[in-house]
Amino acid sequence: MAGGLANKASTDKVLMKGNEAIAEAAIRGGCRFFFGYPITPQNEIPEYMSRRLPEVGGVYLQAESEVAAINMVYGAAAAGARVMTSSSSPGISLKQEGLSYIAACELPCVVVNMMRGGPGLGGIQPSQSDYFQATKGGGHGDYHLIVFGPASVQEAADITCEAFSIADYYRNPVMILGDGALGQMMEPVEFRPVEEPELPPKTWATTGARGRRPNIITSLELEPALLEELNRRLAAKYEKIKRELVRFDTYKLEDAHWAIVAYGMMARVARAAVDKARARGIRAGLFRPISLFPFPYDSLARVAEQVRAFLTVEMSMGQMVEDVKLAVLGKRPVHFYGRTGGVVPTAQEILQALERIIQNEAPQNANGAWQKEGDAGAEGFWATGGFN
Amino acid sequence: MQKVFGRPEALTEAPTHYCPGCTHGIVHRILAEVIDELGVRERTVGVVPVGCAVFAYYYFNCDMIEASHGRAPAVATGVKRVLPGNVVFSYQGDGDLASIGTAEIVHAAARGENITVIFINNAIYGMTGGQMAPTTLPGQKTTTSPSGRDTARAGYPIRVCEMLSTLDGASYIARVSCTSPANVARAKRAVKRAFEVQLSGSGFSLVEFLSSCPTNWGMTPIDALRWIDEKMSAYYPLGEYKVPEGARQGA
């Protein structure tokens, strides 16, 4: 399959697994080096890379561990290459020290986490319980990854392809935060050519000090004032990223009274729940963050002006919901519905959770118009036997 | 007037932070002289460890990367895979290489990774203040083996050269010391051989230095060198452990 794809025009649609599409998109985004270690449910990425990278003059190398893999990424990025690694939750935990070094040294790279249920060894079914780790730093020190949570194979391919120029532009590691379901499912995908931004040459790379002063890549700074300066510089970069990279999507949110917030695969189920709610006369809408760092705080704050309450849905015990609360700042109630450990909430369950909220919120709001609407929804809800 | 002795081009003018009598400095000079003699300074990338040599990037006049504790062979692997035409070396202490980074060094050697490793075995954790290392000799006192390393509880030292020599991917493996002019000359020949092995694309090369830590051993510099000759060399015999066909050193 890999050989065939290489010859296809970039606009042809092909049916591919999420993991394979991510691997192919990475190569089209300029990735030529891949270092990884096997773990379910992302094995198709290294497998695809091992077939395909040699065809384009790249290098695939199976590392002895995730720790080694991320440090190989560190070396390859330092040498100026476009490089990627992928793993799933336990393996991503092992990469955290390396990611902290890479972020501190401002080296570009792309990391894929196809999340599975935790904690500990957990399971191999889809999960979103690494949100905190991905978006709040993960390793030690004041740093951030740029994090995207794609919701389809097409979006995963588009973002992965673009991730390499984003990483180069900001000199920052980019994480593609998917889950087992996104990696395993097959969907039609079209590999669109990316427009590369104007990128400065990597004059900082350690390629050999030929006719110039040596380049040094280090994160050691024993002088407190200078280390603080580094942290201030990084913080300024993160502020720029917050201004420039926020991405989100909405569905039927224009006239919504109830906003469901969900990302990644969970957002697709939530979208179906919005349709189910609408069919019952509930004015529900979906807000889907695509960039998780930077999180779309401001846009979500504007939604708070319009809706009566939020329902955050995640495949976790409640992680992104904290960012939703930060965005809403107490202006509206923020509720949570989550399943975890590999259990994926159904659209029906989300609808039930929404109807429960409407039921509880309705009496507190002396607004005739939506009281009526809420009643309609609630009727249907109770008729189906309530929620558990 | 002819200049007969000067600073190698591969060393910067920065004064090192090493303690008086520490042989880290001699190893730096040997390495720099070899880089100069092979004419590879402008295509050399060095990877330094977490340990006393952490600031070595200030001392070598070539591109340098500071790795996390133990991971220098993985970082060097990443560099070398991207830049196969460059010369890539790592410089690591015994805690770094033989304890926290054991997996990385074993697998870099097993892969036949075409890099050169300079391994500083001083039988102690220098930078953190003299704790027991994986290479600490039986009976040797350290801050975490105050009555001497008890092998019944703390196990036995690791002989890195002997261990790595069993791997097919390892091409050149030697153990040297800098306790006398003759040993320094021998050490330099070993380092040069290791770099030549890399330049010829023959795979993984490593030179282990039995190195002094007078500060944490609680010895004078002279006694420290004597201790290497008498005690360390007995446990860790000097010599070439693995040499590629047709490259044996006549030493």
Ligand SMILES: Cc1ncc(C[n+]2csc(CCOP(=O)(O)OP(=O)(O)O)c2C)c(N)n1
């Ligand atoms: C992950 C991690 N663990 C521990 C340390 C603390 N640490 C710094 S140097 C060092 C030991 C270095 O000893 P060695 O490798 O023998 O080198 P030497 O200082 O003797 O040259 C340790 C444990 C660290 N920086 N990072």
Ligand code: SF4
């Ligand atoms: S602590 Fe030991 S190894 Fe470190 S510089 Fe001083 S003498 Fe050398």
